Amino acid sequence: MEKSLFSPNWYRAQDARPCLRSHARIHRHHYRGQLWYVLQDRTSGRFLRFTPAAYLVISLMNGQRTVQEIWDLSCERLGDDVLTQDEMISLLAQLHQSDVLRGDGIPDLAESSERARREGRRKKIMGLINPLAVRIPLLDPDRFLAATMPAIRPLMSWVGALIFVAVVASAAVLAGLNWPRLTNNIADRVLAAESILLLLLTYPFVKAIHELGHGYVLKRLGGEVHEMGLMFLVFLPVPYVDASDTAALRHKWQRALVGAAGILVEAFLASLALFVWLNAEEGMVRAIAFNVMLIGGVSTLLFNGNPLLRFDGYYVFSDLIEAPNLGSRSNRYLGYLIQRHLFGVEHPEPPATAPGEARWLIFYSIASFCYRIFIMTVIISVVATKFFVIGVVLALWAIVLMLGVPLGKQLRFLFTSPVLRRNRRRALGVTSGIIASVVMLVMLVPLPYSTVTEGVVWTPDESTVFAGAAGVVNELIAQPNAYVAAGEPLIRLQDDFLDARVKVLEAQAAELRLRYAARDTFDPAEAKMVQERLQLAEADLDLTLERQRDLLVHSETDGRFVVPRAADLPGRFVRQGEVLSFVSKQEDSVVRVVVPEDQADVVRNRVRSVELKFQNRVTMTVSAEINREIPALSNTLPSLALSTLGGGEIVLDPTDTNQVRTISRLLHLELKPASTEHLPAMGSRVYVRFTHGAEPLALRLYRGIRQVFLRRFNV
Amino acid sequence: MSDVSGSWTLPPLVYHPERPERREGWVDRLEATVTAWPVVVRARLGDPRVARLVASVNALEDQHLNMDEHALQTSTEALRVRLRRDGFSLDAVAEAFALVREVSRRTLGLRHYDVQLAGGYAMLNGMVAEMDTGEGKTLTATLTAATAALAGTPVHVVTVNDYLAKRDAENMGPLYKALGLTVGTIVHGLQPPQRQAAYGCDITYTSNKEIAFDYLRDRIALGNQPSSLARKLKRVQGSRQGEGTVMRGLKFAIVDEADSVLVDEARTPLIISRETPPDREQQWAETSLDLVKQLEIDRDYKILRTERRVELTRAGRDRLAGLGDELGGIWRSSVRREESARQALTALHLFQKGDHYLVQDDKVQIVDEYSGRIMADRSWSEGLHQLVEAKEGCTVTGQKVPMARITYQRFFRRYQRLAGMTGTAREVSRELWAVYRLPATRIATNRPTQRRHMRTRILKSAELKWQAIAERAAELSAGGHAVLIGTRSVVASETLSELLTDAGLEHEVLNAAQDKHEAEIIAKAGELGRITVATNMAGRGVDIPVDERVLEKDGLHVILSERHDASRIDRQLAGRCGRHGEPGAVQAMLSLEDPLLELIYPFIIRWTSALPRYCRNPVALFVFWRAQRRAERAHSSARRALLKQDQKLGDLLAFSGGLE
DSSP, X not given: OOOOSOOTTXXXXXXXXXXXXXXXXXXXXXXXXXXXXXXXXXXXXXXXXXXXXXXXXXXXXXXXXXXXXXXXXXXXXXXXXXXXXXXXXXXXXXXXXXXXXEOSSOOOHHHHHHHHHHHHHHHXXXXXXXXXXXXXXXXXXXXHHHHHHHHHGGGSSHHHHHHHHXXXXXXXXXXXXXXXXXXXXXXXXXXXXXXXXXXXXXXXXXHHHHHHHHHHHHHHTTOOOOOEEEEEETTEEEEEEOOGGGGGOSSHHHHHHHHHHHHHHHHHHHHHHHHHXXXXXXXXXXXXXXXXXXXXXXXXXXXXXXXXXXXXXXXXXXXXXXXXXXXXXXXXXXXXXXXXXXXXXXXXXXXXXXXXXXXXXXXXXXXXXXXXXHHHHXXXXXXXXXXXXXXXXXXXXXXXXXXXXXXXXXXXXXXXXXGGTTTHHHHHHHHHHHHHHHXXXXXXXXXXXXXXXXXXXXXXXXXXXXXSSOEEEEEXXXXXXXXXXXXXXXXXXXXXXXXXXXXXXXXHHHHHHHHXXXXXXXXHHHHHHHHHHHHHHHHHHHHHHHHHHHTEEEOSSSEEEEOTTGGGOTTOEEOTTOEEEEEEOGGGOEEEEEEEHHHHHHHHHOOSEEEEEXXXXXXXXXXXXXXXXXXXXXXXXXXXXXXXXXXXXXXXXXXXXXXXXXXXXXXXXXXXXXXXXXXXXXXXEEEEEEEEEEEOHHHHHXXXXXXXXXXXXXX | OOOHHHHTOOOOOOSSOOOOOOOOOXXXXXXXXXXXXXXXXXXXXXXXXXXXXXXXXXXXXXXXXXXXXXXXXXXXXXXXXXXXXXXXXXXXXXXXXXXXXXXXXXXXXXXXXXXXXXXXHHHHTTOEEEOOTTSOHHHHHHHHHHHHHHTTOOEEEEESSHHHHHHHHHHHHHHHXXXXXXXXXXXXXXXXXXXXXXXXXXXXXXXXXXXXXXHHHHHHHTTTOOOHHHHHHHHXXXXXXXXXXXXXXXXXXXXXXXXXIIIITTTOEEEEEEEOOHXXXXXXXXXXXXXXXXXOBTTTEEEETTTTEEEEOHHHHHHHHHHHHHXXXXXXXXXXXXXXXXXXXXXXXXXXXXXXXXXXXXXXXXXXXXXXXXXXTOOXXXXXXXXXXXXXXXXXXXXXXXXXXXXXHHHHXXXXXXXXXXXXXXXXXXXXXXXXXXXXXXXXXXXXXXXXXXXXXEEXXXXXXXXXXXXXXXXXXXXXXXXXXXESSHHHHHHHHHHHHHTTOOOEEESGGGXXXXXXXXXXXXXXXXXXXXXXXXXXXXXXXXXXXXXXXTOEEEEEOSOOSSHHHHHHHHTTSSGGGOEEEEEEEEETTOGGGGGSOHHHHHHHHHSOHHHHHHHHHHHHHHHHHHXXXXXXXXXXXXXXXHHHHHHHGGGGXXXX
């Protein structure tokens, strides 16, 4: 917008005789070579930053001059930099809102108390919106800090700095040397329940020392600390100090040092903890030391020291690059760029930028957004694996706050902002264009497409070892998992009844044989009868003997003797024909896979390659090919290991009492792995990935919708 | 009933009572939107107490009928005490209404109908009473005003113009006087002492403009701090601030034509200003105009007509810089120089004589685009007026620098109790609730209306329309009717007037240029065979007496030559006929070239125009309906935006005590 010099509201302001309250102090700062004036309100701890032009105006406020006189004077002195009347009014309003302005009139108490009430309510609402970052001020540590200063002061000197460098450097070397010991199985160690408890107990103490670090450094540099309290970061009480006095420090290195003090203290603590950890015996002390290192290291690296999140690192960073208020300004700057270049707004309000700052702002805006999303995703996924409900709640909260709210604001801006009055069509066009192209990209560009399902390792039928006869397993003759040759006995079954029956039949045959021998030659008919009965008894005996022989189970092929649940087998009764064990030739092993009905079509018709992954060796993949396909879909499973009962993913029909039928229908495939070397044992579950080449998302979506329609409406 | 201990405690005396400005957050706005529905529905269903009230009043009627003057006076005195003590309890109100009715019958010869009692009661409860046009709103208001005044509340009866204020105060005066109440009238041109006296009366009749300006002047006198404490402190300091105020605060207002004042004119800014030295302004304005006459359109500046503003290009600015350097002085400052140039270009290209202003007696007079009236004593701000004066070669006057400003919207929200009456409220009832917390209730008509609505004619072009209107007027006039033709703008009324003159038809024109004869023209508009052309300013509160002979021939015939931005205004104009249950007829004659249709995509109009005759009419009617809806919405959201903006401005200006 082009600036208009005059304001229709000027008459309301012109007669006021403002002056600054005595508690307001103004500091001169340089940011990126530009002069700024920072006004500090010593009662509220607020800071306002002004340009030299605004500073001139403020300096003219002496309680005697009217606003009109001040403006006239500033017009004479400032030339083209003159503040417009509207800008004057905003400046006065800003000062008034910060309670640093004193007028000549009777103060409007109702107005200021209303303002205070509103501010209080706003804070409360912020607390509600963001319940994880509530601050409870508790005490004024200034006197404590002053009293203990003599003890701490020697540390904040060149000698102290040398000691610090020596300790941290040696700790860093030691940490490097002991790296494997330190990081071995770190996730399990950290997430163990007692470890978390200890971490929760240690954390506030470490942070308290950290915060005191800020306090001491600030005090040493001449600032004051008047508030200390508790903050709840993700429900975890963490102490904080109000170090807003830092902004009054003149040199950026001083400001950065106050910001970095916490990190330095933690680094020092972590170094000391490392020494303890290396030298202490296993026990409580060592565990605490480990946790201190963890806090000092991980939390500093990922959170506190990281400039992309609004913690200490951010303030240090923004002080060092001389870009105060980096976070919000970077977002505004990005918005400005979008308005100007994408939406074609001719004179968007440019956020004040110093030379060379633009790059930082763009970088910071994008990087910090991505990092915040990343950190949030990590936190949520870690929490969700342990406490699902909390994880979901956190995720919703994060989505609303980090995506929903900004998105809503953007949409509102797009549709209602007066800035876009003339360019709304273009802005909407550009926005929908970008969204459309992203959607197009996602929908139309072919993306790798695959189906992942589960299978079990299986052996072809012929090498299954069946029980030749019913009986109780007596012993395993061959050792399980041993290699056996064809014809080698594997398992001995025992059937006492069969033995008895052999005896009976033998006796019967013997009797008949005797009767035949003692036959009456004169009665050929009877002789014939006895002979017939003898033949019958002998045949019976042969049969029974054969069944007895069958009690010894032999291997039909060469291979490895595989007995599922070998220890359970002896003493168990088995029926004839029951599967007892397997003799597996490794190269013969196949993988039987079931594919849900939805995916059956693509798996049947469009498979480029098949890969297997094993549960016990997640990093290894083995390629495979489809060996056999059962042409119909069925409701059975090759192995219960694939069902949810067995730890798989297929849901069984709960109404089926035998628990073998599945709810949905499945396509059965048999895969032949390219190599069987690392194939897990018979019956193990494997993951199978069918790659279908690349396909755009749109087609997949279409197929999915088609299937839904087919299923629900038969169209 | 209140007990004895509390019964004689009078309400606390408050210096300049008014409702403090509430700062509305989004919760308040949400609440207003949500509660609007139930409130509107409830108000529509009517108050169950009304039937009881009417019954009690009627019951008391006989008793009062037989009282002599002295007895009436005594019971009035007793009633005053009772009202003051008990407040507006149903019984007390019933007694008051009965009394007012009786006194009215005796003094004015007018007896309030039952529906008027209902209307009066609604207003006493802080509602807007929607009563059909011609149902005697003026008389209804006496019930409320007198009751409130008897209870000791200063009452302001706010009308839309001085004429109505004066007329109503005069007509109703005897009634109030008989009740022992004083009545004051505020019209334009009164001096402060007279105003103070008028505001000191129990009941004050005034126009919305006068009262708002009086309020503003008081605020200036009080130094923006109407609090008693502040005033006392000032006095201790020896300041004479706060003297010379005329009003007693904002206690209770009855707003006549509530929708017009509270909604249509809500955005009108009322500004009190002082003047800067004219010679300096003349020099500045002439230099500015000279400067921009050296600029070239499109190269040096662009005119954005839709937004009504001018934009300087880079080339234009450079050129101005060069020219400014030669001139020196304030022209050296780029901000001031470019500001002046933009204003000068705006004056040259965006303000047209006839449309936006008229030149009369060496003066530039602003024409209100809304009503077509000349806004006397109004001027544009930031030097624009001076530039237009210089452009037209008039004497350049001093610039008016605002000293205080308010909108009706903000002003009426400050009343502690607000009531209204109008013929047309239902369209804006939700807005009345959201903004003023005024529920609108419908009051039944006393006698069934005999107004006939004739088929709307929609013609293809404006020319055809005016022709058709002229023919129709001639036909009706010859047939012994009286015709009132409503137009939207002064220009339209003049176009029509020319056509009528060409056709040799005698007629009267009532528009901005001639509003001095307003009352006279209105008085004659109902005569046999008379044709009157009026801009929509004639639509409100005007009671056109219709000749007996005309009434025999189905009454006054109103022709609406255009639809207005709000259907309420059309209904108001239609309400000029068929008043008090008399016969009357209304017909709209529109064209597809009417300005209202600019809100609709042109291709839709073209399609409509291309339709065959028999289906064009319904489609065109729908298109008009859409356009009207759109215009109403746009106005409504503009009013909402203004309210929000005012609030923001108040926050911004908090350091100087906020807005007036």
